[in-house]
Amino acid sequence: MARTLIHAPTTARKGEVMEIRTLIAHPMETGYRAGSDGRTLPRDIIRRFACRYNGELVFSADLYPAISANPYIAFNVVANASGSFSFTWEGDNGFAQTENATITVA
Amino acid sequence: MTRIAAAPTLSRRRLMAAGLGVGLAVTWRPARALSDELAGALRGFTGGAPTKEGRVNFDIAPLVENGNTVPITLTVQSPMSAADHVQAVAVFNEKNPQREVVSCKLSPAMGKAVVSTRIRLATTQQLVAVAKMSDGSYWTHTVDVVVTLAACIE
Numbered sequence: 001m002a003r004t005l006i007h008a009p010t011t012a013r014k015g016e017v018m019e020i021r022t023l024i025a026h027p028m029e030t031g032y033r034a035g036s037d038g039r040t041l042p043r044d045i046i047r048r049f050a051c052r053y054n055g056e057l058v059f060s061a062d063l064y065p066a067i068s069a070n071p072y073i074a075f076n077v078v079a080n081a082s083g084s085f086s087f088t089w090e091g092d093n094g095f096a097q098t099e100n101a102t103i104t105v106a
Numbered sequence: 107m108t109r110i111a112a113a114p115t116l117s118r119r120r121l122m123a124a125g126l127g128v129g130l131a132v133t134w135r136p137a138r139a140l141s142d143e144l145a146g147a148l149r150g151f152t153g154g155a156p157t158k159e160g161r162v163n164f165d166i167a168p169l170v171e172n173g174n175t176v177p178i179t180l181t182v183q184s185p186m187s188a189a190d191h192v193q194a195v196a197v198f199n200e201k202n203p204q205r206e207v208v209s210c211k212l213s214p215a216m217g218k219a220v221v222s223t224r225i226r227l228a229t230t231q232q233l234v235a236v237a238k239m240s241d242g243s244y245w246t247h248t249v250d251v252v253v254t255l256a257a258c259i260e
Contacts, residue, residue: 017218019220053215059221064209066206066227068176071224072223074223075220075222
């Protein structure tokens with residue numbers, strides 16, 4: 001499991017626009033670099049990120065080798081109802097990770 | 107002697123003015139037209155639909171010291187309502203090995219069309235951000251970036 005860092009508020013007022021910041025530890029090997037033996041290192045990237053809010057897809061992103069190592073993604077979500085966020089990263093070599101965060105909306 | 111001094115038509119003052127003019131022409135280059143590479147990548151995203159400049163703001167440092175992590179922020183002016191929202195934003199580059207940088211799908215539940223991430227840049231180049239609105243229109247913002255330390259690609 002890769003280390004993740006998720007900044008999401010735990011409480012919010014209804015209708016408030018919240019900023020969510022996510023970061024995951026991943027080398028994002030581009031597939032264009034040569035290793036120490038001179039051969040090209042195989043590509044190993046996260047290809048897709050998605051955020052679901054109470055099961056509904058709110059934001060998703062397709063990532064390419066031009067995204068830096070340890071991909072950082074920040075976006076906004078409107079606080080509609082109490083519930084949970086699920087963050088999913090999927091990538092090469094069967095990489096898949098899901099993290100959750102809960103939110104209470106007053 | 108006085109006759110010789112008066113003879114040159116190109117006075118020092120005019121020469122200075124001309125030099126200043128050349129300098130301005132060099133630094134105040136109008137925004138370049140999209141390169142073929144970028145225009146092709148953009149066509150792949152829009153499917154040939156016309157694009158307009160505006161509504162999207164592509165925030166990136168014009169002078170990048172380290173091409174390995176370049177923070178970018180994409181802001182689209184949109185009410186993000188069910189009737190009028192941003193459906194997708196994407197970034198394309200000119201000189202990395204691959205044209206695509208990132209492609210995001212947005213929804214009205216986001217409230218604000220603002221997305222930030224960090225990217226790699228192989229060299230000094232042009233980048234374009236494009237947004238697809240729910241009414242089917244496409245808006246772009248083109249930026250030129252100078253990269254002093256390139257991302258390691260070879």
